[in-house]
Amino acid sequence: xxxIVRGVTAADALLGAAExxxxxxxxxxxxxxxxHPFHKLLHGGKLSKGQVQAWALNRYCYQSAVPRKDAxxxxxxxxRELRREWIHRIMDHDGIDDEHGGIERWLVLTDAxxxxxxxxxxxxxxxxxxxxxxxAYVRFVVEQPLTVAVASSLTELFAPAIHRExxxxxxxxxPFVNDEVMAYFKRRLTQAPRDADFALEYIKANARxxxxxxxxxxxxxxxxxxxxxxxxxxxxxxxxxxxxxxxxFRPNA
Amino acid sequence: xxxIVRGVTAADALLGAAExxxxxxxxxxxxxxxxHPFHKLLHGGKLSKGQVQAWALNRYCYQSAVPRKDAxxxxxxxxRELRREWIHRIMDHDGIDDEHGGIERWLVLTDAxxxxxxxxxxxxxxxxxxxxxxxAYVRFVVEQPLTVAVASSLTELFAPAIHRExxxxxxxxxPFVNDEVMAYFKRRLTQAPRDADFALEYIKANARxxxxxxxxxxxxxxxxxxxxxxxxxxxxxxxxxxxxxxxxFRPNA
Numbered sequence: 001x002x003x004i005v006r007g008v009t010a011a012d013a014l015l016g017a018a019e020x021x022x023x024x025x026x027x028x029x030x031x032x033x034x035x036h037p038f039h040k041l042l043h044g045g046k047l048s049k050g051q052v053q054a055w056a057l058n059r060y061c062y063q064s065a066v067p068r069k070d071a072x073x074x075x076x077x078x079x080r081e082l083r084r085e086w087i088h089r090i091m092d093h094d095g096i097d098d099e100h101g102g103i104e105r106w107l108v109l110t111d112a113x114x115x116x117x118x119x120x121x122x123x124x125x126x127x128x129x130x131x132x133x134x135x136a137y138v139r140f141v142v143e144q145p146l147t148v149a150v151a152s153s154l155t156e157l158f159a160p161a162i163h164r165e166x167x168x169x170x171x172x173x174x175p176f177v178n179d180e181v182m183a184y185f186k187r188r189l190t191q192a193p194r195d196a197d198f199a200l201e202y203i204k205a206n207a208r209x210x211x212x213x214x215x216x217x218x219x220x221x222x223x224x225x226x227x228x229x230x231x232x233x234x235x236x237x238x239x240x241x242x243x244x245x246x247x248x249f250r251p252n253a
Numbered sequence: 254x255x256x257i258v259r260g261v262t263a264a265d266a267l268l269g270a271a272e273x274x275x276x277x278x279x280x281x282x283x284x285x286x287x288x289h290p291f292h293k294l295l296h297g298g299k300l301s302k303g304q305v306q307a308w309a310l311n312r313y314c315y316q317s318a319v320p321r322k323d324a325x326x327x328x329x330x331x332x333r334e335l336r337r338e339w340i341h342r343i344m345d346h347d348g349i350d351d352e353h354g355g356i357e358r359w360l361v362l363t364d365a366x367x368x369x370x371x372x373x374x375x376x377x378x379x380x381x382x383x384x385x386x387x388x389a390y391v392r393f394v395v396e397q398p399l400t401v402a403v404a405s406s407l408t409e410l411f412a413p414a415i416h417r418e419x420x421x422x423x424x425x426x427x428p429f430v431n432d433e434v435m436a437y438f439k440r441r442l443t444q445a446p447r448d449a450d451f452a453l454e455y456i457k458a459n460a461r462x463x464x465x466x467x468x469x470x471x472x473x474x475x476x477x478x479x480x481x482x483x484x485x486x487x488x489x490x491x492x493x494x495x496x497x498x499x500x501x502f503r504p505n506a
Contacts, residue, residue, distance in 0.1 A: 067336055071327035074320065074343070075395075080356060083320055083347050087340070090327070094336050103333060142328075 028158035045173020050251020125249030129233035151216035298426020303504020378502030382486035404469035
């Protein structure tokens with residue numbers, strides 16, 4: 001099940017901590033989904049309300065899968081301290097007791113976009129490619145070595161920049177978006193860095209061969225692919241060529 | 254992967270809620286581990302300190318696996334409300350932030366018994382049969398239908414009685430046991446009933462065919478087997494015939 005890292009063997013020299021971190025950050029610079037044309041259209045105010053609806057209901061699939069992948073990671077480790085740290089991710093997304101959590105905040109966004117909540121939660125209108133990408137992420141966390149699974153969360157290193165841009169761009173450009181609607185992203189501005197710092201320190205301490213380090217870097221590439229594939233699917237269906245698959249959400253339908 | 258229920262088909266009549274609950278409670282009356290000879294020796298003050306040590310360090314394997322199986326269950330459900338309820342089980346065992354949780358309380362017990370904490374946590378001295386039984390439980394929760402996985406937690410219906418008996422019996426009979434040491438069991442007196450009530454209502458609502466109901470009843474039998482097998486292994490190794498497997502804990506060694 002291990003990721004196969006082409007051209008690297010366990011005998012290769014370990015990267016220093018700074019070099020390792022730089023290699024991970026370079027993945028973001030190269031392929032984080034803020035470089036996708038759909039992202040630029042979204043934040044630049046170039047999308048119709050229907051296209052933003054399509055984005056929001058597809059992205060719900062990803063949001064709602066996050067606690068499942070985090071619980072899967074917790075289910076795999078004997079390390080109580082890792083579990084005690086990681087559980088906060090689930091609490092952030094699912095909420096706890098009287099706190100609503102990120103998924104609920106996402107539904108506030110889809111509500112504001114005029115989407116029926118049950119329809120969003122059912123995921124019936126989501127693109128199959130979205131769901132395949134999301135479930136590939138959950139399986140990756142179930143199946144890969146634990147350190148590599150932790151590494152796959154590290155796209156959070158790149159998230160605050162995109163969220164700041166998203167908040168500003170969407171508030172400015174769409175009349176149907178307000179502060180309350182953007183609460184999800186505002187919250188992530190503080191949550192994501194804390195989580196990313198922990199995960200980064202964890203992989204620095206636990207990737208003990210060059211092969212494991214490269215597998216961690218590949219995990220961030222994989223995760224970027226998961227995010228990119230979701231925007232590809234949206235672009236294909238709702239921008240150009242506008243090929244909406246059978247059964248998927250149709251704006252104004 | 255479904256449990257096969259002999260002689261029952263989906264066409265059979267659904268049990269009423271009370272009848273269903275009674276069938277589950279009957280499993281406890283028949284085969285919960287309070288009926289095991291080792292349990293009677295433990296609570297009756299008939300064990301040596303070495304035998305109590307063996308029990309405590311083997312039982313640690315079970316305690317420490319509980320959050321993994323609960324996280325596994327959470328990783329399998331799209332039902333946010335179920336996850337929001339179930340996460341409390343993990344918090345109870347792992348603790349959260351400044352709260353220590355049940356595993357830590359268990360280690361207070363093994364500390365008091367004079368066992369080295371790292372040795373206990375390593376599980377090196379545990380009986381292989383203990384670990385096989387515990388991991389069978391984790392796999393059951395990973396692989397069985399969700400309602401059946403929930404049902405396997407229902408031995409908690411029978412736990413408060415055994416814990417009350419254990420607290421009284423152990424405090425009375427062992428000079429090396431005090432109130433602080435029994436904190437784990439005291440806490441479970443209130444936690445277990447809340448959890449069990451939720452799980453019972455969940456399976457009543459979600460087992461919608463007789464076959465599913467019987468699979469739930471079988472899940473409680475399975476779980477009783479998991480608990481019983483652990484006491485069998487202890488009895489075999491440390492009471493009679495006293496056949497301690499290679500590598501397993503040896504009292505006073």
